[in-house]
Amino acid sequence: MSPNGSGFCPNFHHAVELVGRRWTGVILRALFQGATRFSDIATAVPDLSDRMLAERLKELEAEGIVTRTVVPATPVRVEYALTDKGRALEVAVAAIARWADAWVAGDRGAPSNASCPGMAATRADAA
Numbered sequence: 104m105s106p107n108g109s110g111f112c113p114n115f116h117h118a119v120e121l122v123g124r125r126w127t128g129v130i131l132r133a134l135f136q137g138a139t140r141f142s143d144i145a146t147a148v149p150d151l152s153d154r155m156l157a158e159r160l161k162e163l164e165a166e167g168i169v170t171r172t173v174v175p176a177t178p179v180r181v182e183y184a185l186t187d188k189g190r191a192l193e194v195a196v197a198a199i200a201r202w203a204d205a206w207v208a209g210d211r212g213a214p215s216n217a218s219c220p221g222m223a224a225t226r227a228d229a230a
Contacts, residue, residue: 121166126151128196130159131185134169135193139182168192
């Protein structure tokens with residue numbers, strides 16, 4: 104509940120808007136599964152444009168969920184990693200994956216009998 108007693112929590116609203124932005128959840132999943140370079144993430148998320156990936160990564164970095172490290176090599180490499188704050192989202196993303204596996208079907212209404220490969224197979228499921 105919010106401090107004003109209205110039941111609206113601005114922190115919850117911000118979190119849902121952040122994680123619920125288009126492509127953010129699948130970018131997080133790619134990072135949970137070990138993708139670190141821009142090209143690794145882009146490969147793991149088909150149909151995601153480079154412009155949108157760069158935008159989402161900047162947002163996640165600004166929120167303290169992802170760190171961006173420039174590796175001084177030839178050629179220069181940029182690597183992305185989840186912070187502790189970002190890794191803490193793994194449980195929530197895994198819960199959404201399990202819900203999607205159980206309830207989201209092709210017709211978007213009935214429970215699904217088919218699961219997506221690797222959908223709920225995150226380290227959080229093993230916990």
